[in-house]
Amino acid sequence: MSSELTPVNSCAQKVLNGQRLDRDEALILYRCAPTHLLGQLADTVRARKHPDGIVTYIIDRNVNYTNVCVAKCNFCAFYRDVGSREGYVLGFEEIFKKIDETIAVGGVQLLLQGGHNPDLPIEWYEDLFRAVKGRYPDFRLHALSPPEIIHISRLSKLTVSRVVERLIAAGLDSIPGGGAEILVDRVRRLLHCYGKATADEWIDVMRVAHRAGLRTTATMMYGSVEADEERLEHLWRLRELQEETGGFTAFITWSYQPDHTELAGVEATGLDYLRTLALARLVLDNFENVQASWVTQGGKVGQLSLAFGANDMGSVMIEENVVRAAGASYCMDEVEIVRNIEEAGFAPKRRNMHYQILGDPIFRERQVPRMRSLATARAEGDDSVPVELHKYPARSRIGKQVRT
Ligand code: SF4
Numbered sequence: 543m544s545s546e547l548t549p550v551n552s553c554a555q556k557v558l559n560g561q562r563l564d565r566d567e568a569l570i571l572y573r574c575a576p577t578h579l580l581g582q583l584a585d586t587v588r589a590r591k592h593p594d595g596i597v598t599y600i601i602d603r604n605v606n607y608t609n610v611c612v613a614k615c616n617f618c619a620f621y622r623d624v625g626s627r628e629g630y631v632l633g634f635e636e637i638f639k640k641i642d643e644t645i646a647v648g649g650v651q652l653l654l655q656g657g658h659n660p661d662l663p664i665e666w667y668e669d670l671f672r673a674v675k676g677r678y679p680d681f682r683l684h685a686l687s688p689p690e691i692i693h694i695s696r697l698s699k700l701t702v703s704r705v706v707e708r709l710i711a712a713g714l715d716s717i718p719g720g721g722a723e724i725l726v727d728r729v730r731r732l733l734h735c736y737g738k739a740t741a742d743e744w745i746d747v748m749r750v751a752h753r754a755g756l757r758t759t760a761t762m763m764y765g766s767v768e769a770d771e772e773r774l775e776h777l778w779r780l781r782e783l784q785e786e787t788g789g790f791t792a793f794i795t796w797s798y799q800p801d802h803t804e805l806a807g808v809e810a811t812g813l814d815y816l817r818t819l820a821l822a823r824l825v826l827d828n829f830e831n832v833q834a835s836w837v838t839q840g841g842k843v844g845q846l847s848l849a850f851g852a853n854d855m856g857s858v859m860i861e862e863n864v865v866r867a868a869g870a871s872y873c874m875d876e877v878e879i880v881r882n883i884e885e886a887g888f889a890p891k892r893r894n895m896h897y898q899i900l901g902d903p904i905f906r907e908r909q910v911p912r913m914r915s916l917a918t919a920r921a922e923g924d925d926s927v928p929v930e931l932h933k934y935p936a937r938s939r940i941g942k943q944v945r946t
Contacts, residue, residue: 550575557583557824560590568774572821577813584820584851591830592853597888598831598897599855599879601904602651602684603644606863606919607632607670611657613689613738617723617766619802619867621657625940630920631659633928634673640917641678644860647876647911648904650894651682653857655720655864658693658738661941664708666934667694671713683713684895687720688747689739697937703750710754716895717751719759719794725779726772733766733805745783752789757896760790760829764818765810766798773818777825784828791897792831792854795822796838802867812843816850823851831897836882837862840872845882854893855879861917875913876905 553567554575563571571580610629611621622629641652652674671683686694686709695705706714722744723735730736739747751758760780764773784790795818797810810818815835823832834852836844837859844855858876874882880903883890892900904910927944936942 550579554579554583558586562827563824565774565778568777568821568825569770571824572770572774572817577817580817580820580824581850584823585849587823587827588832588851588853595888596891596899597848597853597855597883597886598891598893598899599858599876599883600651600893600895601644601647601649601858601876602653602682602895603640603649603860604653604655604857604862605632605637605640607637607654607656608659608662609657609863609919610659610661612660613658613693613735615723615733615735615738616804617733617735617763617798617800618864619799620864624660624938627925630925631662631928631931632919633926634670634930636920636928637670637674638677640861641674641681643917645678645681647858647860647913648892649858649860650680650900651684651715653718654683654685655687655690655718658690660697660938661931661934661936661945663934663937664694664698664700664705666931668708668712669930671709675713682715682895684716684718685709685714687718688744689721689735691717691747691751692739692743702747703754706747706750706754706756710756714756716756716791717748717758719748719761719790722761722776723763724766724768724772725762725776726768729766729768729772741779745779748783748789749787752783752787757789757791759792759794760784761793762795762818762822763798764795765814766805766807773821774825777822781826781828784826788828790829791895792833793822793826793829794833794835794856795819796835799838812839812846815839815843816846819847819852820850836874837872841874841878841882844872844874845886848883848886848888854897855883855890858913859916860913861919863919873914873916876903876910877912880905 725741834847
């Protein structure tokens with residue numbers, strides 16, 4: 543770095559000295575710093591927090607229990623309307639089968655998320671969680687993003703804290719940070735996701751969850767309609783809550799995927815991704831872990847993320863439905879993730895959601911099947927209705943007809 547004290551250099555110097563950036567300084571770096579400098583700074587912070595040269599990943603399965611959703615976010619290609627022939631709810635048996643397959647490849651948890659289905663009462667979630675824990679006591683449930691918790695709270699007329707309490711009692715282990723998009727209400731209105739959760743509501747669910755003892759992740763979907771300042775505002779909201787509760791384990795950012803969405807548009811470039819990732823590492827100085835989003839960026843940019851602040855390669859992807867519906871379909875199994883980590887000069891280790899190290903790559907300990915393509919929630923054309931659904935009262939008119 544040149545010794546000349548330009549605004550960029552003085553902000554960079556602050557990072558190197560271990561000082562906090564303020565908003566103006568973060569914006570200066572984001573807008574004006576050369577990409578290699580941003581990467582170098584983010585990598586310095588990453589190395590300070592993780593001097594052991596370890597890059598972690600988790601083996602889990604991303605299961606979308608339903609695609610029926612009344613929220614209708616305009617950036618989403620995954621959801622189907624109530625009554626759609628393509629709408630589905632997974633049965634408990636289908637979910638058990640997915641868990642069996644996940645355990646077979648060394649998996650330790652389900653990342654369980656879905657649409658805002660008006661015909662699934664809180665009892666359905668409780669029964670599912672209890673059934674999973676009854677069969678697989680050590681298997682973890684990383685489930686239900688803040689907007690889903692709000693949806694359940696509205697449907698059941700219970701407070702968010704009561705919903706969280708009941709779900710914990712049923713077996714919920716942690717909450718994924720989905721549905722954050724950009725935590726600025728102007729943006730949320732434009733994305734038609736203000737109704738599902740305002741910025742304050744999203745933050746409040748996380749606060750409640752952290753206070754109830756749950757750890758959660760935090761996410762950001764950038765590259766739709768927001769301004770640079772709004773990306774920063776999002777990061778600031780997360781940094782403030784982390785300061786208050788310390789409950790976030792990790793941050794994950796990905797770019798808006800426009801294919802087949804109502805909003806349409808173009809996808810952010812790889813460079814934008816790397817700059818945004820680096821910015822997040824610099825601003826979120828109270829987050830230990832930053833994930834690479836290779837699921838949206840592909841393995842090659844995912845690997846480069848490790849030089850731009852990321853210390854984690856996220857999850858081995860066994861199944862993916864949401865991002866694929868919007869046009870991105872990258873697949874890496876454990877062998878491939880480990881290859882990318884090692885060729886970037888790091889030591890790969892398996893972890894759990896709490897970032898505790900579970901061990902070396904499982905495929906080096908025992909034989910596991912290779913996964914060269916992604917599973918889907920359901921086989922195409924399967925429109926079966928799970929038997930247990932009939933136990934629960936439907937709320938929508940169409941749901942009532944189906945269940946009588
Ligand atoms: S992003 Fe989630 S809440 Fe929004 S429409 Fe899609 S499934 Fe529904």
